[in-house]
Amino acid sequence: MRLAIVGAGVSGLSAAYALRASKSVTQIEVFEKSRGFSGRAATRRKNGASYDHGANYFYSEDPLIRDIILNQLPTDGLVVISKPVFVFGESGEITPGDLERDRGEKWVYQPGISQIGKLLVAAVPAERIKVHFEKRVASLERAERSARWTLVTTTGDRFGDFDGVLVTAPAPQAAGLVCSGSVESWAEAGSIKQALGAELALGTYNTQITFVLGYDKKLTSELPYYAAVNTDRKHDIAWLSVEDDKEGHVAGGNSVLIVQMASHWSTANYEHSLEDLLPSVTNKVSVLLAGDQWKSPSWSDVQKWRFALPNSRIDTSRGIFATSAAQHGLFFTGDYTAERGRVTLAMAAGLQVASKIEEFAK
CATH class of the missing domain: 3.50.50.60 (FAD/NAD(P)-binding domain)
Structure with missing residues (x-):
């Protein structure tokens, strides 16, 4: 056949x-x-960094899937993200999430998640x-x-x-x-x-716009989490994560943030350009992370996903x-x-x- x-x-x-x-x-x-x-x-790769601008990591408790990932496929470059995922609501206050739920390994590849x-x-x-x-x-x-x-x-x-x-x-x-x-x-x-x-x-499907913010300084060292996810779906930011926490993705001394916007925001702004949207997004990030240093990335990227999540x-x-x-x-x-x-x-x-x-x- x-x-x-x-x-x-x-x-x-x-x-x-x-x-x-x-x-x-x-x-x-x-x-x-x-x-x-x-x-x-x-x-994608840009300015010496590798970054995952769609799915951010993967994990499974399914014995068959685990066997494929850990035993059948090569594991060279397969790494675990050690920091936890925190949560935030409409107010934007970031707090520890369900650590029991987050206990599973967060897998990714050094070259990037597309390696799978x-x-x-x-x-x-x-x-x-x-x-x-x-x-x-x-x-x-x-x-x-x-x-x-x-x-x-x-x-x-x-x-x-x-x-x-x-x-x-x-x-x-x-x-x-x-x-x-x-x-x-x-x-x-x-x-x-x-x-x-x-x-x-x-x-x-939910529509989603992903922004990538690159900084020529190490700004993420003191963050106690790898990522923060909006749990009530009322914030304009749905997900924010630190690409530096993935081994081999970002050179020392630099930081890269992945910012995935909520479906309601992404749908309303889908036709706008990166240049038009970037000031608003970096401002939202600076408020969420409580620091003006996040307002001025050295470089940026964007990916629009019309059919992001079913x-x-x-x-x-x-x-x-x-x-x-x-x-x-x-x-x-x-x-x-x-x-x-x-x-x-x-x-x-x-x-x-x-x-x-x-x-x-x-």
Whole structure:
């Protein structure tokens, strides 16, 4: 079986990893719209610093996930963030959080959290997997006579003859792929494509803007926490963390803050530029951290996540997903199948869908 995976996020790459020795799925091609692996588990490098501007760390108590991370994949560069996560409410007072809840290890890689996707792909034999970067898939087509799928990109490129397709895009984008494509047998059935698209469209997400603030001074040494999270969702800042606390990310003598804004603020300001928003953000940070030194970063960066965190779950293991879609070799996975945006939950979702693809391929 030849399998196409739309998106190089953690869930899709985990599926590829699970199928690395499959006797039925022998060829996998991954199509990624950007230039890197791991989706929202993303890392950038600027001014000598590495920083994770989406997911900040990962951890799991799931024995299988732990075994993959700690035993099956290389652990060179895998480090633990030692400081705790504190909390704050609408007032902005930062206090110790639930230390019992925060007792789990906070994992990250020295090169950055995106390393997890690279390791998953590297574990698949090179002759079994091919990755296409900067290929944004616009629609899916399937001819009933050949029972093969074709992927059409936004530039008109066509990649075909796939027996199955795994879509890992956020649910609203997955709905667009389904509804814009052509599946001959679905056209005859009348409403299957529309029903599948409608189910996927029910997946909703929080929008989030992430700001990265770099300082040419060490300003974070006295902070007793690695990160602070807003627990009542009433503050304009949802999350603030210190990238210096990740071994190998920031050179000595410098500091880097990750500031993720709340969904209500991010939605209202999504169309504005970094230059327009930066003064307001640095002011909010200086108030939260009680110091004017935070108002003047040496450099900054921004990432806008339209589909940052799912706030609803779609069960793709039943209903039309398990019948009409799966019977045609079309599968779906992503953080929206787990409801919460967690790296290890996305991994688990990828492993689960891999077993369904294996059953289809036999």
